[in-house]
Amino acid sequence: MPLDLILHNLEKHIHLTREEQEIFTAYLQPKKIKRKQYLLTYGEVCKYSAFVTAGCLRGYTVDKSGIEHVLSFAPADWWIADMYSLISQKPGIQNIEALEDTDVLLLSKVNQEKLYTQIPKFEHFFRILTENSLVASQQRLIDSLSLTAEERYNNFCKRYPTLIDHLPQKQIASYIGVTPEFFSRMKSVIVRKK
Amino acid sequence: MPLDLILHNLEKHIHLTREEQEIFTAYLQPKKIKRKQYLLTYGEVCKYSAFVTAGCLRGYTVDKSGIEHVLSFAPADWWIADMYSLISQKPGIQNIEALEDTDVLLLSKVNQEKLYTQIPKFEHFFRILTENSLVASQQRLIDSLSLTAEERYNNFCKRYPTLIDHLPQKQIASYIGVTPEFFSRMKSVIVRKK
DNA sequence: CCAATTTCTTAACCTACATCAAGTGCCGCC
């Protein structure tokens, strides 16, 4: 059940009483997104954090020559948002699209801030969530500065083993920062090595 | 005065009473770091967040072929730490070095966590600080994926105008992710364009 | 189950940036 999944996700860092759980779940808004539909598009102000209960989303930007760069994948049990836009409430820079039919629970920024004051444990939870995202983002930056495409691919395989055979490979190529053509070549070289 | 600077830094996001200020400042530990000395080195566990009151630090990693990658500069009024190590308390991946004689105020992880429970406003403050770092880190990742070296240099100039003529240019080269040689060439091309 | 579309592969050629090397200028230190 979707609510169990999100409550279990919170339990990783904070423990809630029954009443607190009820306050929290009352703030959530379920939503279904069909494959290739968008939760958020470039230029929109991001008003929600989304928690995925089924399916998979991808967040990406488009650069000025039209190339897409995947910033994150969000399979079940992950949070996703355009943090820049969510924080600043300015027009966003990301598109968040469903790679398959997906169910999310939305927590509005307004409700999220209510939680911070009503139940301070939520400030704790989201601080930790943000810290972990920061570390992941920094690590990815380091990888993009210091590793070859092949090494980044290997890291990706280790870190997201469940995603790997599930995702069109052009999405993986975009995530690790190469063209689909180069990715294909690279893969065939890897196979030949073995 | 150093304490004024850090208290003013906090005021950007939270308001403290006199007593709270005193509790906070009692947790701080001043330290001086001479040019080319280290606040933290690779493999050490990071036990402190550092707030710079004078001078300038740089945080960098060294990749397996020995190349340094600057992750952040911390001039006066900035916070710096190896977040990965600080959070996980595992051996760190960053070196934090003084680019000139520098004064910092150290806040130990232990004291930081005491603050979270004693004065919940600090959880709020560090959540926001972390959110802002996350957005900056994501933006830098996007830049490194989608911009040329010259565009990244222009961004750097806009974002850190005070640092630019203050820093050895090999440090800037490392930050934007090119070799000193290429950076030098690039600069001379830019000059010629004008 | 078929047509349309999207995804993947392969190949030839191109470019941004790296590497190596040699030289110049300059700043800090005894």
Next chain:
DNA sequence: GGCGGCACTTGATGTAGGTTAAGAAATTGG
């Protein structure tokens, strides 16, 4: 105040990964 070393420049050459193009394979939606 001179010299040792570091920071910067410039040139020749190397390479990871991009671009363009065209066909083969796989999905998907009807």
